[in-house]
Amino acid sequence: MIRWLNLRNILAAIAIIIVSGSIIYSRYLSQKIAKDEKQRVENWVEAQRTIMNTETQTVPPLAIKLIQENVDIPIIETDEKDSITNYRNIDSTRVANDVDYLKDKLRQFKAQRAPIILKLSDTPYIANRYYYGESRLQQEVRYYPIVQLLIIGLFITVVIIAQRSSYRSTQNQLWAGMAKETAHQLGTPVTSLQGWVEMLKEIEGASYIAPEIEKDVNRLLLITDRFGKIGSTPRLEERNLVEQVQYMLDYMRKRAGGKVQFIFNTHGEENIPAMISPPLFDWVVENLLKNGLDAMDGKGTLTVNLLHTATQNIIEVTDTGKGISKANIKNVFKPGFTTKKRGWGLGLTLTKRIIEQYHKGTIFIKNSELGKGTTFRIELNKGDV
Structure with a gap:
């Protein structure tokens, strides 16, 4: 019961009450005016009869008055x-x-x-x-509830838009604050780890371990850099999408195991330039590839289709995994939504934010079928980026 008591529903209920009351009262007034106007027309007709039946030159003043007073019906x-x-x-x-x-x-x-x-x-x-x-007054009374309904509807629309805008602004500030705080918290220990790695390289017998640890430390630095860019306007650079996507495919292929087949279709193109933020764009591709790998439970085919038109660069990531039900498709990009046993449900939310807010593009599920797989599609507008 309490969950229905939000501002939108309260405003809708108030609007319904106001409009319903107005319609009832307007109908009452309309019927009253209609009855009065019928009586006035009957009096007017009777005045016409009196004038026609008057044999003398003197017309009764009341008849003339009734005739002259009708200026609106x-x-x-x-x-x-x-x-x-x-x-x-x-x-x-x-x-x-x-x-x-x-x-x-x-x-x-x-x-x-x-x-x-x-x-x-x-x-x-x-x-x-x-x-x-009907007189003009009768028409105005009849259509008044409709006008009132339009005004109230416009008012509620403005309030809802303002509420959504405020909510999104608060949500964006929260995202930015969390991301920057995460980057700040990671920064100190990662810097310390870099120092330890350098010391480890100098220890006899540990030199073969140091490069592997250094890779993980560099990975943490990359993650810190990504979180640090959330909430601020990233600097876009012209990069080759073919090379950028290929790099992430190679990275994920090493971690996917031998039961996953990776396919990269560029349609013969070797260079597709686009204005992107490389760390954030890599994060998007990584999230989509990870999402596909999780859906396939470690075996299947993961296909990346890269193409471009006169106005758009398009990236499609297709897996042969479990698929997404129609009921869940609309929730995929919402914060907290996940079908995994582990996970916060923030990967695709951040992906959507990076593509739509920072790259001015769109991302959506092109198609999905249970038991057969899912295709995510990214569209980057060349003119807007």
């Missing part, structure tokens, strides 16, 4: 055969410029309500029929 007068004979409170300019305008209005009035009939003679039967529409 549109009325069309017809004879007993429904041929138009007169009209009132209808735009004369429109009538003059459009021969069908008055006929259209008559059809509209007929659809709304029955006419008020003024019988002039029984034998032969002669009568005037008075069809009338």
